[in-house]
Amino acid sequence: MTEVANILNAVYNALSAAFGPQNWWPADGPEEMIIGAVLTQNTTWKNVEKALANLRDNNLLTFAAIADTPLAELEALIRPSGYFRQKSQRLKDLAEAIVNAGGLAKLENLATAKLRKWLLKQKGIGPETADSILLYAFARPVFVIDAYTLRIGKRHKWLAESADYAKAQKLFSQNLPAEVRLFNEFHALLVQIGKNFCRPRNPRCCDCPLSQFSRPLITGKTSL
Numbered sequence: 001m002t003e004v005a006n007i008l009n010a011v012y013n014a015l016s017a018a019f020g021p022q023n024w025w026p027a028d029g030p031e032e033m034i035i036g037a038v039l040t041q042n043t044t045w046k047n048v049e050k051a052l053a054n055l056r057d058n059n060l061l062t063f064a065a066i067a068d069t070p071l072a073e074l075e076a077l078i079r080p081s082g083y084f085r086q087k088s089q090r091l092k093d094l095a096e097a098i099v100n101a102g103g104l105a106k107l108e109n110l111a112t113a114k115l116r117k118w119l120l121k122q123k124g125i126g127p128e129t130a131d132s133i134l135l136y137a138f139a140r141p142v143f144v145i146d147a148y149t150l151r152i153g154k155r156h157k158w159l160a161e162s163a164d165y166a167k168a169q170k171l172f173s174q175n176l177p178a179e180v181r182l183f184n185e186f187h188a189l190l191v192q193i194g195k196n197f198c199r200p201r202n203p204r205c206c207d208c209p210l211s212q213f214s215r216p217l218i219t220g221k222t223s224l
C-alpha cells in the first residue's frame, strides 16, 4: 500500500469509528435518488425532503410520471427546494431523456464511462451530480467529490491548492479499492465532517475526528 493509500485508509477508519454507518443515499429506490440529486443542488436536504414529499403525495416520484406532468404543476410541487423554475425544467428534461432512452433499466446496461458521459450531457448535471447518481443510483464504484472533500483534502495537504474535481477524484480512486460500499460510506462521512467541523471559517479542528491528521502528513511532491 502506498503512503497516500495508508493515510486515506486511516482517515476512513477514523471517520467510521466516529460516526458509524451513514446508510446513504436517503431515498426509496434509484428514481427517488436521482430526483433528489437534482433537487439538492444549492439547497439543504431539509428543503429537498419537503419537495420530495410533495412529489410523493402526488405519485410523481417516477420519471414516467414527471415526463407527463405539466411544468407549472411541477414548479408548484418542488418550490420548497428553491430555484424551482430551473429545477422543474431540468427535472422534466431529465425525465423525458430517461424515458426516451428506454428507462433506467436500459441505462443500467451502459458501461460506467458511457453512462457518465450520457448523464453529463443532460442539462444541469455536472460531475458531482453525475457521480452521485452513478454511485448511489447505479451502484458503480465512482468516488464523488464535493466542496467539503476539496476543502478537507486541501487543508490536510492531500490535495494541492489548485486541485480540481478531476484531480481530487483521481486521488481517491487511485488509492482506494474500487468498492461501491467503501465509496458510498467515505463520501457520506466526509460530508459529516464538512458540515459539522470543517467549516469554511473557524474550522472546529480541536474536537474533529480528523484532528490527528491535521498536520501535513504527506510530505514532498505527493499532492496530485
Ligand code: SF4
Residues within 6 Å of the ligand: 152, 155, 156, 193, 197, 198, 199, 203, 204, 205, 206, 208, 209, 210, 211, 212, 213, 214
Ligand atoms: S481537523 Fe480541522 S482542517 Fe481537518 S477536517 Fe477537521 S476541521 Fe477540517
